[in-house]
Each structure stands twice: as C-alpha cells, then as structure tokens.
Amino acid sequence: MKQKSLLLLALFFYVPVLMAAEIRQLGQDYRSLAMGNTGIVTANSSAALFYNPATMANISTWWIDLPMMQLIYSDDTKALVDQAKTGSFNLSTQTEQIDFMKSFVGKNPYVRFDLGVNWFINFDKKGFTAGGNYTYEALLDIAVRNPTMPEISLKSGLDHVRQVGVSVPLGLGKWILGITRKQVERQSLDFTYSMADAIDKKPFPTMAANGLKGRGTGYDLGLLYRAPSAARLMYGFVYRQKIKLGANQEIPEEVAFGVASVQSFGIGKWTGAVDWRDLTFKNASLGDKSINRRTHVGTELSLIPFSENSNLLSLRAGYSQGHVSKGAEISLGKVMVFGYTKYAEETGEYAGQNPSNRTVLYFSMGF
Amino acid sequence: MQRYLSKSSIIGLILLFAVALGASGCKDTKASHAAGLLETCKLALDASTWDTAVTECSKVQTDEGYNLTAQAYMARAGVSLIDILTSMTGGSAAISGLFGAVPTTAAQAADVKLALDSMFLMKTPTQSVYLQGLLLSSLLVIRELQTLVGLQVDASGSITHCAASGSIDGCSFKLSLSKTTYTTADVLAGASIPVDLNFTGMGTALYDGLCGASGGDTHNTKVVRAYSDVAVIPATTPVTYYPVDITEKLTINKCTVSTTSVLYYNNLAATNLTSSITGLDKLNFYVKLDTGQNYTKTFSAGMTSPATVSLCNADAIPASGATDLALNDCEVLYFLENLNLN
Numbered sequence: 057m058k059q060k061s062l063l064l065l066a067l068f069f070y071v072p073v074l075m076a077a078e079i080r081q082l083g084q085d086y087r088s089l090a091m092g093n094t095g096i097v098t099a100n101s102s103a104a105l106f107y108n109p110a111t112m113a114n115i116s117t118w119w120i121d122l123p124m125m126q127l128i129y130s131d132d133t134k135a136l137v138d139q140a141k142t143g144s145f146n147l148s149t150q151t152e153q154i155d156f157m158k159s160f161v162g163k164n165p166y167v168r169f170d171l172g173v174n175w176f177i178n179f180d181k182k183g184f185t186a187g188g189n190y191t192y193e194a195l196l197d198i199a200v201r202n203p204t205m206p207e208i209s210l211k212s213g214l215d216h217v218r219q220v221g222v223s224v225p226l227g228l229g230k231w232i233l234g235i236t237r238k239q240v241e242r243q244s245l246d247f248t249y250s251m252a253d254a255i256d257k258k259p260f261p262t263m264a265a266n267g268l269k270g271r272g273t274g275y276d277l278g279l280l281y282r283a284p285s286a287a288r289l290m291y292g293f294v295y296r297q298k299i300k301l302g303a304n305q306e307i308p309e310e311v312a313f314g315v316a317s318v319q320s321f322g323i324g325k326w327t328g329a330v331d332w333r334d335l336t337f338k339n340a341s342l343g344d345k346s347i348n349r350r351t352h353v354g355t356e357l358s359l360i361p362f363s364e365n366s367n368l369l370s371l372r373a374g375y376s377q378g379h380v381s382k383g384a385e386i387s388l389g390k391v392m393v394f395g396y397t398k399y400a401e402e403t404g405e406y407a408g409q410n411p412s413n414r415t416v417l418y419f420s421m422g423f
Numbered sequence: 424m425q426r427y428l429s430k431s432s433i434i435g436l437i438l439l440f441a442v443a444l445g446a447s448g449c450k451d452t453k454a455s456h457a458a459g460l461l462e463t464c465k466l467a468l469d470a471s472t473w474d475t476a477v478t479e480c481s482k483v484q485t486d487e488g489y490n491l492t493a494q495a496y497m498a499r500a501g502v503s504l505i506d507i508l509t510s511m512t513g514g515s516a517a518i519s520g521l522f523g524a525v526p527t528t529a530a531q532a533a534d535v536k537l538a539l540d541s542m543f544l545m546k547t548p549t550q551s552v553y554l555q556g557l558l559l560s561s562l563l564v565i566r567e568l569q570t571l572v573g574l575q576v577d578a579s580g581s582i583t584h585c586a587a588s589g590s591i592d593g594c595s596f597k598l599s600l601s602k603t604t605y606t607t608a609d610v611l612a613g614a615s616i617p618v619d620l621n622f623t624g625m626g627t628a629l630y631d632g633l634c635g636a637s638g639g640d641t642h643n644t645k646v647v648r649a650y651s652d653v654a655v656i657p658a659t660t661p662v663t664y665y666p667v668d669i670t671e672k673l674t675i676n677k678c679t680v681s682t683t684s685v686l687y688y689n690n691l692a693a694t695n696l697t698s699s700i701t702g703l704d705k706l707n708f709y710v711k712l713d714t715g716q717n718y719t720k721t722f723s724a725g726m727t728s729p730a731t732v733s734l735c736n737a738d739a740i741p742a743s744g745a746t747d748l749a750l751n752d753c754e755v756l757y758f759l760e761n762l763n764l765n
Contacts, residue, residue, distance in 0.1 A: 162469035201468070201469050202465065202468055202469065203468065203469065203498070204468065204494040204495075204504060204505075205494070205504060205505070341458035342456070343455070343457055343458060343459075344455075345456070346451050346455060347449075348449040348451050349451065351449060404459070404462050404463075405454055405456070405458050405462040405463075406453075406454055407449070407450050408451055409451070409454070409459070409462060409463070409466070410462065410466055
C-alpha cells in the first residue's frame with residue numbers, strides 16, 4: 057500500500073527538465089579545442105574537413121591516420137568512474153537509482169570517444185588537396201539536475217561519419233574554394249528519467265528499446281582568402297548545410313567566419329586565430345544570440361618542424377565561449393601523434409554560465 | 424618577413440590581436456533570452472543556493488518558471504517533497520506523514536505561502552501542481568491549528584488537540600458562564616438570576632493565516648433563559664426553579680477567504696486534483712472548515728433545565744453558509760469538535 061501510494065504521488069511530480077543547450081559540433085578535435093575551438097581558417101590537421109573544407113589548402117603534404125583515437129571526458133566523469141571502481145555504482149534497483157540521482161545532482165559526466173581513419177593528399181602547393189574521414193563518434197552525456205525532484209537527462213549516441221572533400225585554388229591561390237560531402241548515420245538516445253520514474257520502477261530507457269536511428273547527407277562549402285602581405289592574414293568562411301537524419305533528428309546548418317595569421321620564424325611557427333561560429337543562430341536555444349558564446353580565439357606555437365604540417369612540439373591556448381583552453385602535442389611526423397587538451401565546454405545558455413571542464417586525449421598512428 | 428611587413432600588415436596584425444584580446448575578456452554576465460534565464464534558475468537550484476534560486480527563478484515568468492520558483496521557496500523553507508512523499512505511509516495514517524514537514528518558523532511558513540502563490544500563477548496548472556498545492560496548503564493549515572489547539576499526531580495517525588474529546592472546554596478559548604453555582608441570594612428582584620456568557624473569539628491570527636485577513640463581530644443583547652437548581656421560595660407544588668437569564672457577551676472573529684489565501688489554494692487544489700490516492704481527500708480543509716455549521720454549547724452545571732447556546736443565531740450574529748468563502752468562529756469551533764483527519 058505504501059509503495060503504491062508513493063508511486064501514485066510521485067508520478068504527479070514528473071516535470072521534465074531539458075538538458076541545457078550545449079552547441080554540439082561534429083568532429084571537434086584536440087588541436088582546435090586547445091586553440092579555443094578555432095579552425096575555420098587555421099585547421100590543418102585531420103579534422104580540417106569538419107571545420108572548413110577550404111582549409112585543406114593549409115595541407116602541403118600527404119598522410120594517412122590509421123587509426124585515429126580521441127577520448128574526451130569531463131571532470132565529473134571521474135566521480136562516476138570512482139564509484140564504478142569501488143563497486144558502488146549500480147542502477148539496477150530503485151534505491152540505487154534514487155541514491156545516484158541525489159549524489160550526482162548538479163554533475164555532468166560526459167564521455168566521447170572517436171575512432172577513425174583519415175587520409176589527405178596535397179596535389180598542388182597552391183592548395184589543391186583532397187581528403188576524407190571515416191569516423192565513429194560515441195557519446196555519453198549525463199546531467200543530473202534539480203535536487204527538489206532529481207532527474208537524469210541523458211544523451212547518448214553513435215555517429216558514423218563518412219566524408220570526402222576537396223580544396224581548389226582559384227587563380228594564383230589567394231582564393232581557395234572547398235567542398236565536403238558528408239554522410240552521417242546516427243543512433244541516438246535522448247531522454248529525461250526522473251525520480252518519479254525510478255519510484256515507479258519504470259524501465260531505464262535503452263538504445264535498443266528507445267533509440268532513434270537516422271541517416272542523412274549534407275554538403276559544406278568553404279572559402280579561404282589568403283591576403284598577399286607579410287602579415288599573412290587569412291580569412292575563412294564556411295556554410296554547413298543542414299543534415300536531416302529522419303526520426304525528428306537533424307544537424308542544424310551553420311555559418312561561420314574566421315580570421316587568422318600564421319608567422320614562421322627560425323625553428324618555429326606561430327598561429328593566431330579568431331572564429332565566429334553559428335552566425336545564423338541555428339545551433340543553440342531560441343533567442344540565444346550571444347556573440348560572446350560564438351567567439352573563439354586561439355593561438356599555437358609550433359617548434360621543430362618535420363614538415364609544414366608536422367612539428368615535434370606544439371603548445372596551444374585559447375578562449376572559447378568565455379572559457380580558457382590549453383593543450384600540447386608531441387608528434388613524430390605522422391607516425392605517432394600524442395595530443396592533450398584541457399578545455400571547458402559551455403553547457404549553459406550564455407558564454408561563461410555553466411562550463412563543463414573536459415580533457416582530451418588523442419593518439420594516432422599513420423604514415 | 425621584415426622585408427615585406429608593411430604598415431598595413433602591422434595594423435592588420437595589431438587589429439587581429441586587439442580583437443583576440445577583446446574577445447578573451449568577453450564573457451556574458453547575464454542571460455539575454457528566456458532559456459538563459461531559466462538555465463540560471465536551474466543552476467541555482469542545482470547548487471542548492473535557495474536565495475539565488477528564488478531570485479533567479481522569479482525572473483522566469485512562464486509556467487515552468489513559476490513552478491521552479493515554487494520549488495525554490497519550498498526548498499528554502501526546508502520542505503522536501505521527496506521527504507513528504509516517502510513519509511506518507513498511505514492508508515488510514517497517510518496524513519501523519521505531513522506533520523513532520525510542517526514549517527516551524529514564521530519565515531519558513533512565509534516561504535511555503537510564497538511557494539503556493541507562485542505555483543498558482545501558472546496559466547495551466549498540472550496535476551503535479553494541484554498535488555503540491557494541496558500538500559503545502561495543508562501544511563500551513565496544520566501549522567495554524569498547532570498554534571491554536573496544539574494539534575499533534577502520533578505514529579498511528581491518532582490526532583490529539585485541546586478539543587479532541589469533542590469539547591473545547593480544554594482550550595483556552597472555551598466558552599464560560601460568569602456563574603455556575605446559584606443561591607437565592609443570586610436572585611434579583613424575585614425574577615431571575617443574571618449570568619453572562621463570555622467568549623472573546625478565537626483571535627485574528629488564525630484568520631490572518633488562513634484567509635489572508637480577519638475581522639470580527641460582537642453582540643451582548645441576546646438572552647437565553649434556563650432554569651437553575653434553586654427552588655422558588657415560597658415552595659410551590661410542583662416545585663419550580665428560579666430562571667437563569669444568560670446574556671451572550673460575545674466577540675466572534677471571522678474572515679473572507681481571499682483568492683490568494685491558503686484556504687483558497689487548498690480548495691482550488693483539492694477541487695482540481697483528480698486523484699484517488701488514499702488520504703488526500705482528508706486534506707480538503709476548506710470544505711471541512713467552511714461548513715455553515717453553528718456552534719452550540721450546553722451548560723448544565725447548577726441547572727435544572729440545561730441551557731443550550733448557539734454562538735451564531737438570527738438574533739445576533741448570523742451563521743454563515745457552507746462554502747461561501749466566509750468563515751467565522753462558529754464554523755471553526757464546530758470543525759474543532761469534529762476534527763478527524765484519518
């Protein structure tokens with residue numbers, strides 16, 4: 057009787073709290089994230105196609121990453137892992153579900169793992185380059201909110217991205233045109249599970265039972281202008297077409313603009329960049345038109361070059377959506393690349409509101 | 424580089440870094456759109472910073488904002504819906520679970536009231552809101568009754584208070600006669616024994632708390648006749664007794680139930696809650712209180728023929744009707760002597 061009454065009472069309290077609006081973008085990589093998530097002009101790694109296909113003109117060699125692995129996790133994930141290590145993490149019973157919600161209120165465990173193969177070939181120093189990515193992105197993003205009636209908001213998914221692109225110099229190479237064809241297959245699960253559901257012993261949603269599947273294709277069109285001056289200022293623009301994935305899923309369109317400068321000196325190279333992303337305000341909540349939230353600033357100091365696209369040591373820093381980022385890379389040519397980045401993703405509604413502090417570990421082998 | 428670095432290039436680079444530096448100092452300090460305000464509210468709730476939550480959630484003037492504001496007030500008052508739910512045991516003792524959540528301070532009670540005010544600003548209240556409204560308004564009614572009559576409940580759900588025996592004689596506001604024993608010396612002019620019935624009302628605090636305001640009526644002209652146990656001298660056959668004329672000297676407190684009052688919310692919630700949950704029907708305090716019932720009291724000490732006094736009557740202070748949003752001592756006293764929450 058007690059259980060039944062409690063259940064009936066609790067059911068009334070179900071008021072879903074939506075997860076805050078993180079601007080989610082495909083293919084964010086350790087280098088760009090360390091540089092404040094800039095890349096509209098300066099991308100020159102295997103993630104170039106995810107930022108602006110025209111930036112493939114920054115690639116002056118060729119390589120294949122086989123494989124590329126990248127792990128991104130939030131600081132709050134550690135608490136989850138710690139619980140798992142002690143064996144105390146279990147959500148199989150109602151009590152455990154309620155205890156978990158109470159203990160994780162306000163926390164945001166986030167884990168993303170990317171695995172893929174990348175290839176890029178430069179044909180012409182003016183910027184004629186072709187490339188492609190074959191990538192899987194697995195995501196688990198949990199937020200537990202509202203201590204007065206705790207509930208879990210969970211997003212999980214698996215994206216399979218296949219994309220190919222080409223950058224083509226126009227004229228003498230001051231202007232570069234780039235285009236990408238992107239095919240995305242997505243399996244996703246997105247739900248809010250409240251304490252009322254736990255008391256109700258409602259089954260915890262699973263990908264198999266509640267997941268959505270979709271597939272779609274879209275094109276990115278990019279431009280790069282390299283000003284013919286010693287300042288080596290470059291300007292970039294990209295339009296990313298919306299990709300409809302069916303089943304009420306879509307990847308919104310994006311318009312972005314960036315400006316950057318790259319200066320070489322002795323054994324090193326310095327890069328500075330500023331990007332403004334999501335300029336049509338399609339990727340965040342309705343009414344969110346914060347420019348600060350869409351502003352990304354980054355810099356990189358690369359030392360001891362192996363080639364124009366590979367340096368033994370790179371140090372990076374940036375500022376994105378009101379939060380500082382930093383990172384480092386050690387690269388043995390393209391044979392082995394180790395990357396490390398600390399950054400904060402804005403998961404609230406404006407720049408600086410609710411950062412999710414995250415770490416990126418990157419490793420790739422190739423030739 | 425030195426060869427080609429022109430003035431315009433230098434200016435360009437300086438501009439680039441100026442933009443970068445400017446941007447690096449840029450951070451929004453507040454939300455510029457509705458979702459941002461809502462997120463600020465939710466973050467304050469997540470952080471259990473209730474004062475901030477109250478402030479921020481109050482800025483969100485949507486149904487969700489009103490609901491979250493109510494939750495912030497509840498949390499600040501120390502009222503946990505989870506605790507209430509888990510302590511309500513269902514069945515006949517369901518109500519006893521509420522008593523542990525009754526606000527103990529005036530500040531907490533004020534927050535609970537503000538929570539009610541906020542949730543009933545919603546344009547489309549949900550069943551959840553009605554349930555919360557019923558529980559919260561009941562907490563405040565119970566708090567008033569605790570103050571007034573020492574209302575308590577034990578683990579089995581048994582209610583105790585000063586009128587639990589069915590009589591308010593154990594309460595501080597009981598009705599009393601100026602005399603309860605009579606002799607021939609009390610007889611004036613060979614006619615009757617004059618006695619005063621004293622009742623100064625239950626006070627205004629109860630009505631202020633339940634209705635949002637209070638008022639009062641007084642009268643001292645109504646006389647009720649009874650007969651003492653003092654035989655008329657000289658003796659008669661059959662024996663007759665000197666009458667007792669009881670003059671009612673009364674103050675009756677009362678109130679009109681305002682649309683932003685605890686009792687109004689209680690009725691609104693109870694009326695709209697379509698739940699068959701055991702015990703919740705007992706929480707419709709408004710219907711229990713605003714019955715239109717009169718309060719009658721019989722005095723028999725020292726009487727041959729007991730006197731029955733009705734506090735509200737047509738000759739003095741009229742009784743109010745049932746569920747007419749008018750409440751007075753007559754109805755409250757009747758409620759107290761018939762109080763049953765199980």
